[in-house]
Amino acid sequence: MRIDVVTIFPDYLAALDLSLVGKARQRGLLDLHVHDLRDWTTDRHRTVDDTPFGGGAGMVMRPDVWGRALDEVLGAGPPGDTPQAPPSHEPAPPRSPSGSTLVLPTPSGEVFTQRHAEDLATAEHLVFACGRYEGIDARVAEHYRAMGVDVRELSIGDYVLNGGEVAALVMIEAVGRLVPGMVGNPESLVEESHGAAGLLEYPVYTKPPRWYGIDVPEVLLSGHHARIDRWRRDEALRRTAGRRPEMIAALDGAALDRHDTALLAELGWTVSDDGRVVATPPIGDAPAE
Known part of the structure; x- marks a missing residue:
């Protein structure tokens, strides 16, 4: 499985080098890449946001910057260097959307469950787009969904975070541990909470008695x-x-x-x-x- 994460805080995803996820990366079970969204900006200030249409507090992440990033990360953009287009550039439709799933962590999304993790674990390519501020311009999800990309807007709970990075970490770990070979004893996945039995896991004990x-x-x-x-x-x-x-x-x-x-x-x-x-x-x- 290939997983790409696009964020303005790449260092936030350093935890992906730890524990079972980190070992899975080293062993080649997960082909995991973290990208800096600002690499796709075109102005000297590396701007990724602007004021919301209609007024209101906060800033909204620009669709043109996200479009350039996602066209390339989804495997649809031209290979090589990041294209240098003016800020008004409209992203080209993805050429090969099949096989990729775009995940947008957002508190307004469907609540992420173990069933979602099991479903996403069957994907060949996951791309996590980590929003910040007031979120990503709604046209990004609309555009890629219309182009045939499997777009999932998902929330990890009924609360609000500062950005999508924490949610992406949660979902990547939940999905990644289902990839064959990542968890040492696959039987441990059978009886745990939210598994096929539909129950929470029983209490567990170890030494001393x-x-x-x-x-x-x-x-x-x-x-x-x-x-x-x-x-x-x-x-x-x-x-x-x-x-x-x-x-x-x-x-x-x-x-x-x-x-x-x-x-x-x-x-x-x-x-x-x-x-x-x-x-x-x-x-x-x-x-x-």
Whole structure:
């Protein structure tokens, strides 16, 4: 997989040289490049923003600068040196948009989930465009989407950051760890939170068996693998019901076994005749007087 990141703060992405992502780069599993957006400016001040049309606070990132950068990074622009065009230059339509996905981190985007990570992990080429200030001119997303580029406007949560770099780091790590060979033991991806089971991960423990008077659950020391598996499943259900009830409501009731349904009943959930998992009483309803 090739990943390109375009930003006005390339040093912000230095974390991509660390940990598993850094090792994946060294081993050639990730072909990862960070670019300075200002390399595509044409004035002596290396300007990337201007005042918003219609007035208002803040500055907006210019579409002409982003167009020159993305045409080249998406693999569509002419090879070699950055083209030296006047600031009014209109970017040429990408010649070969297929195979590339343009990711625009933005608080106004769709909330990024593990499902998005799994989807993006199948892409051949990801390009992250890290906005700043009040964001990137909306015509950038519109233009590349119209040209056939797979454009994703994604948010990592219901809050606002100073720029897209932190969000890009989050998404690159979430996607990168799904690339075959990046995580040493692929089985560790199966049972973790937000995986295929649709549950949060169960609590985990290691040595020593007693710490500050707190013992590791006895079942984990038993060596009885079936009991351990059942305990972990039960704890995942309990943790998810307590912390993320909407994930319990999204479960497929038909895929639950009798033990699952009995435990969920204790936790205040029932499986309806049509296979839906429903809170009793439903979430948000006041208890009966």
